[in-house]
Amino acid sequence: MKSIALFGVIVVLVLIVGGFVFLKSGNSAGAAGTVIGNSGAGEVQKITLSMKNSNYYPNTIRVKAGQPVSITLDSSIGGCFRSFNIRDLGVQAYSKNPSQTIDFTPTQKGTYRFACSMGMGYGTIIVE
Ligand SMILES: [Cu+2]
Structure with a gap:
């Protein structure tokens, strides 16, 4: 019973971390677009x-x-x-x-x- 609970906690953690990585990659894609704009020097x-x-x-x-x-x-x-x-x-x-x-x-x-x-x-x- 205890190991099942632990497994559940791990699954939740993986989902949370995965979600953050996903969000971060989405944001960095937007940031990359901004950088391209800036690199054009005006x-x-x-x-x-x-x-x-x-x-x-x-x-x-x-x-x-x-x-x-x-x-x-x-x-x-x-x-x-x-x-x-x-x-x-x-x-x-x-x-x-x-x-x-x-x-x-x-x-x-x-x-x-x-x-x-x-x-x-x-x-x-x-x-x-
Ligand atoms: Cu309107």
Whole structure:
């Protein structure tokens, strides 16, 4: 009876450790993606949006054409604001959490509107 209990404890421990390793590998995958962005020495244009006055903040973003853009929706953003669209640039993404960035490369210069899926939150992205 005692050895069965011990076995049970070991199984639970293995599951817990295994779970941590699994979570860690998931996180490090995201971190690796970030490192790749940084290694480009300014090539990836990183933008973090948060929530202010029931809208995205900053509300106007400027990026350079032909260079990859990586948008992070920080943890203050919730609900349908996490589904991010720049219709005219063909960007349509759902970011489940801040580690899921919205990556795209704008090629066409211009001023575009970004918005959540329902259009409640919106702003302007200027590609120059
Ligand atoms: Cu919305």
